[in-house]
Amino acid sequence: MSAISTPRTSPVSAPRTYRVKSFGCQMNVYDGQRMEELLAHQGIAPAPEGEQADLVVLNTCHIREKAAEKVYSDIGRIIKDARREDGTQPLIAVAGCVAQAEGEEIMARAPAVTMVVGPQAYHRLPEMIARAVDGERVTDTDMPADAKFAALPKRRSVGPTAFLTVQEGCDKFCTYCVVPYTRGAEISRPYADLIAEAHRLVEAGAREITLLGQNVNAWDGENGKGQKVGLDGLIRDLAAIDGLARIRYTTSHPNDMTDGLIAAHGEVEKLMPFLHLPVQSGSNAILKAMNRSHTAESYLRLLERVREMRPDIALSGDFIVGFPGESEEHFAETIALIDAVGYAQAFSFKYSPRPGTPAATMDDQITGEVMDDRLQRLQAALNRDQHAFNQASLGRSCDVLIERKGKLPGQWLGKSPWLQSVHFQGDYGVGDILRAELVQAGPNSLTGRVIA
Ligand code: 5AD
Numbered sequence: 200m201s202a203i204s205t206p207r208t209s210p211v212s213a214p215r216t217y218r219v220k221s222f223g224c225q226m227n228v229y230d231g232q233r234m235e236e237l238l239a240h241q242g243i244a245p246a247p248e249g250e251q252a253d254l255v256v257l258n259t260c261h262i263r264e265k266a267a268e269k270v271y272s273d274i275g276r277i278i279k280d281a282r283r284e285d286g287t288q289p290l291i292a293v294a295g296c297v298a299q300a301e302g303e304e305i306m307a308r309a310p311a312v313t314m315v316v317g318p319q320a321y322h323r324l325p326e327m328i329a330r331a332v333d334g335e336r337v338t339d340t341d342m343p344a345d346a347k348f349a350a351l352p353k354r355r356s357v358g359p360t361a362f363l364t365v366q367e368g369c370d371k372f373c374t375y376c377v378v379p380y381t382r383g384a385e386i387s388r389p390y391a392d393l394i395a396e397a398h399r400l401v402e403a404g405a406r407e408i409t410l411l412g413q414n415v416n417a418w419d420g421e422n423g424k425g426q427k428v429g430l431d432g433l434i435r436d437l438a439a440i441d442g443l444a445r446i447r448y449t450t451s452h453p454n455d456m457t458d459g460l461i462a463a464h465g466e467v468e469k470l471m472p473f474l475h476l477p478v479q480s481g482s483n484a485i486l487k488a489m490n491r492s493h494t495a496e497s498y499l500r501l502l503e504r505v506r507e508m509r510p511d512i513a514l515s516g517d518f519i520v521g522f523p524g525e526s527e528e529h530f531a532e533t534i535a536l537i538d539a540v541g542y543a544q545a546f547s548f549k550y551s552p553r554p555g556t557p558a559a560t561m562d563d564q565i566t567g568e569v570m571d572d573r574l575q576r577l578q579a580a581l582n583r584d585q586h587a588f589n590q591a592s593l594g595r596s597c598d599v600l601i602e603r604k605g606k607l608p609g610q611w612l613g614k615s616p617w618l619q620s621v622h623f624q625g626d627y628g629v630g631d632i633l634r635a636e637l638v639q640a641g642p643n644s645l646t647g648r649v650i651a
């Protein structure tokens with residue numbers, strides 16, 4: 200930990216309330232929850248709705264420029280909102296990937312920030328807070344492999360769906376991506392720790408667990424019998440936990456889709472029929488420039504094999520439009536790939552040059568107007584397919600896991616096995632799993648009729 204000792208203008212006392220604001224990916228949501236648990240463990244309470252917290256943690260995302268710039272506008276807003284009668288300000292901690300990548304810049308640009316903590320160091324927040332209260336500005340962007348999880352308090356209370364980080368970091372070095380720099384090298388958490396944490400999540404109320412990793416399907420470890428296993432082995436053993444009804448995993452890389460994992464989709468009942476497998480582009484020339492090390496054809500073959508194992512699987516992906524050098528022909532190949540797959544849902548982004556990545560200095564950067572136009576056409580194709588997928592689900596019966604109350608009286612919101620939002624009426628509770636027929640499809644959700 201490095202400490203920059205600059206006295207602040209306004210004195211602070213030990214924080215009694217906190218607010219954690221997470222941006223970006225599901226890993227950040229998980230990290231944000233773990234930070235909340237850590238702070239609660241220190242006797243700091245969540246700030247009541249509408250009240251200013253004594254400690255604000257901004258858990259940031261660095262994946263695209265817009266996400267990173269948001270940090271500075273957020274800091275400005277917190278300071279404006281937080282000016283109190285006694286002249287004190289909340290302690291502001293910047294966490295997450297912007298903290299990792301731009302820690303020094305944040306400290307220089309935003310004097311109100313008292314702590315900068317990277318994604319592998321947030322277990323040391325309590326110590327940092329103590330130093331911040333003493334008047335220091337503290338930066339910790341060390342990357343101790345796996346120390347964090349052991350140092351965090353045990354998880355006690357969770358909702359019906361919980362995240363479990365099994366793997367972090369990335370060794371793939373796609374030429375547009377900051378993750379290998381902000382999250383570091385691929386590490387897998389040990390098998391025994393994960394089985395134990397999953398048991399605790401189920402005891403604390405989880406019925407569904409989503410296994411998280413930047414390259415989750417690169418997870419490997421040694422099981423209780425001393426055998427080397429991949430993610431499929433972990434999934435099979437997690438499926439044996441009583442009370443756990445559903446398993447999902449995200450995000451995967453096509454090159455780490457092993458035969459075993461594909462087979463698990465046909466064999467493990469608790470593994471939900473959903474696969475998020477980013478492809479980014481349908482053009483082999485662009486995929487090569489992206490250093491994706493797969494082709495459009497190898498990706499499509501992979502999906503065919505998954506579909507053979509699990510014909511009803513819902514497919515999801517990530518797309519980038521306007522990567523440097525992307526021509527109209529390259530883009531047409533992406534649209535052709537989308538047409539061939541028929542995604543149930545997908546995420547799409549305009550290419551954003553990230554400092555320090557190889558693509559940021561490539562020739563032939565694409566203009567904003569061209570990107571806007573391509574993104575619009577790409578999203579039209581994806582929306583069409585999402586709509587078709589939802590329409591094709593009508594008349595199907597499936598289990599729906601209730602996640603929360605809906606906006607209307609007596610309304611509940613849950614998820615189908617294919618990760619569709621389903622709402623319905625009745626006298627139920629969060630965590631219930633109901634058998635329902637899907638009877639109506641809107642643009643973003645379906646209506647279910649409970650049949651058992
Ligand atoms: N510009 C635009 N999109 C990006 N992604 C990652 N890096 C960039 C970037 N520089 C997208 C990819 C990835 C998802 C998480 O974010 O599609 O799969």
Ligand code: SF4
Pocket residue numbers: 369370371372373376377378379413414452
């Ligand atoms: Fe980024 Fe590529 Fe790694 Fe995904 S696989 S985190 S896009 S470098």
